[in-house]
Amino acid sequence: xxxxxxxxxxxxxxxxxxxxxxxxxxxxxxxxxxxxxxxxxxxxxxxxxxxxxxxxxxxxxxxxxxxxxxxxxxxxxxxxxxxxxxxxxxxxxxxxxxxxxxxxxxxxxxxxxxxxxxxxxxxxx
Numbered sequence: 001x002x003x004x005x006x007x008x009x010x011x012x013x014x015x016x017x018x019x020x021x022x023x024x025x026x027x028x029x030x031x032x033x034x035x036x037x038x039x040x041x042x043x044x045x046x047x048x049x050x051x052x053x054x055x056x057x058x059x060x061x062x063x064x065x066x067x068x069x070x071x072x073x074x075x076x077x078x079x080x081x082x083x084x085x086x087x088x089x090x091x092x093x094x095x096x097x098x099x100x101x102x103x104x105x106x107x108x109x110x111x112x113x114x115x116x117x118x119x120x121x122x123x124x125x
Contacts, residue, residue, distance in 0.1 A: 004098065005070040005077055012064045012081075014056055019049050022103055029106035048106075058119070059085035067091070075099060083115075090115040 001009075004022060011018040028043040042048075056062050061084075068080035077096040083089065092110030096103045116122040 002070055005079055009064055016049050019045050024102035024104035027104055031108045061085050088118040
């Protein structure tokens with residue numbers, strides 16, 4: 001596993017200080033909303049830190065592991081991950097675009113609806 005991806009994993013596992021090391025100043029990311037619809041675009045390193053922080057607050061004990069990857073084709077790194085927090089578990093895929101050794105763009109594809117259903121935020125069908 002590359003140092004960049006290992007540090008990204010550490011960041012998502014709660015080592016928020018790693019954002020300054022691996023996330024580019026001009027960082028942006030794209031996430032599909034839980035309720036469907038077009039991708040929501042976000043920007044800013046600090047906004048990402050706050051999102052990861054709130055994920056850990058809402059799911060105590062949240063831990064990520066990598067199932068597949070990284071698959072690297074410059075400038076992209078792709079990883080398939082698994083997350084657990086107590087009884088809650090879900091998968092996702094991160095596509096990271098790297099510039100100057102830092103992540104400048106991020107696409108998240110996760111089964112967030114399944115996580116939200118397990119948390120009781122969304123009804124199960």
